[in-house]
Amino acid sequence: MIKESRPSTGLIILAAGSSSRLGQAKQLLEFKGINLLQNAINVGKESCVDHVVVVLGANMDEIKANIDFRSTIVTVNDNWKKGMASSMQIGLKKLMETEYPDQIIIMLCDQPFVDSKLIDSIISVQSESDKGIVACQYNDTLGVPALFTKKYYDQLLNLSTSEGAKKLIYKYLEDCEIISFELGSIDIDTEEDYKNLIGKKT
Incomplete structure (x- = not known):
């Protein structure tokens, strides 16, 4: 169990990309009866995080028409073409302006096997290890x-747009706790990825 005195946590869901290699908005692809972005939002709501921020960009009108954003903070990255780092920074700035949580979790909208148990485990591991x-x-x-x-x-805010949060993970490995999550390798960038996903037995 996570202690009630746990640090406050903000979840940043990155959903601003155009899915150019896929040819359609990956955020709205369905898996197990729910689209990927809605699933990511639901994971956040079902977890122990305190605040959920969704960063939109490309295909925003179509996405807004098909997603329930209640109980989330929605922000927009007008420069989404610069990459995920820029979207992460937009989401982080929004959280710092509104809630300033003690910690954040960065999450993609197209990792369909992320669930609330994993998010809660990440929070618990941080609390137990006291790693940054x-x-x-x-x-x-x-x-x-x-x-x-x-x-x-x-x-994180000073990363260049060509860099990602992974750079900091490897730079500060001595301050990093690691969780095994083999299904994290499954994300959706191409039509083939999606076909493999919907054909996957879980």
Whole structure:
């Protein structure tokens, strides 16, 4: 169980990309009867996070028409073409302006096997380890969902758009706790990825 005195946590869901390689808005692809972005939002709501921020950009009108954003904070990255780092920074700035949580978790909208148990585990692991970063391990790499405490906010905001949060994970491995999450390697970038997903037995 996570203690009631746990640090406050903001969840940043990155959903601003145009899905150019896919040819349609990946945010709205359905898996198990629900589209990917709605599933990500529901995961956030069902978890122990205190605030959920969704960063939109491309295909925004279509996405807004098909998603229930109640109980979330929606912000827009007008420069979404610059990449995920810019969207993460937009989401972080929004949280810092409105709630300023003790820590954030960065999450993609197209990792369909992320669930609330994983998010809660990340929070618990941080509380137990007192590390500044908690990252997921899959495909011999470390990545998101990943937690950063507020001591890393300035460095996250100073990343170039060509860099990602992974740079900080590897730079500060001594301050990073790792969770194994092999299904984290499954994300949706192409039509083939999506066909593999919907054909996958879970």
